[in-house]
Amino acid sequence: MIFERYDCIYCGMTAESRDHVVAHSYESNSVSKDWSHDKIVPSCKECNCLLSDLFLPSIAERADYITGILKVRYRKLLSSPDWSQKELAALGKRLRDYVKGEQNKKRTVQMRISYAELMANNTCLTPQAYWESMGRFQPILNQETKAPTI
Ligand SMILES: [Zn+2]
Numbered sequence: 001m002i003f004e005r006y007d008c009i010y011c012g013m014t015a016e017s018r019d020h021v022v023a024h025s026y027e028s029n030s031v032s033k034d035w036s037h038d039k040i041v042p043s044c045k046e047c048n049c050l051l052s053d054l055f056l057p058s059i060a061e062r063a064d065y066i067t068g069i070l071k072v073r074y075r076k077l078l079s080s081p082d083w084s085q086k087e088l089a090a091l092g093k094r095l096r097d098y099v100k101g102e103q104n105k106k107r108t109v110q111m112r113i114s115y116a117e118l119m120a121n122n123t124c125l126t127p128q129a130y131w132e133s134m135g136r137f138q139p140i141l142n143q144e145t146k147a148p149t150i
Helices: 045-051 059-073 085-089 093-121 127-133
Strands: 017-020 040-043
Touching: 017 045, 040 045, 040 127, 045 059, 059 093, 085 093
Parallel strands: none
Antiparallel strands: 017 040
């Protein structure tokens, strides 16, 4: 998978898929899918699935949608209370491990939402600009020629 080393452009998690910034079903020529780098971005499976065929033509609009939906989807987890170390220590091991696991999930969701909010404010970002920033389109400069070995 080519996106393994990238982060989801919407939430910052590891990207396992690619998101087509203009959903296929809205393109006039939907027969030939255009996977060129000026239209696709790395995305985690959840964000990709949430966006599915929505017509949101920019990264910022898509990130804004993700922000809202993550808040709703994880509202229970987000509203769960934070536990102090003292409170956690008072629990039995199994319950403590469970609570710690939930707290970690909560922090991950909070980080994803913060990331998505940042991307939602990044209104100038296009897929092409993203790839340029990743060096995908940069010409290979200063490629040193190897000194001949004697
Ligand atoms: Zn994501």
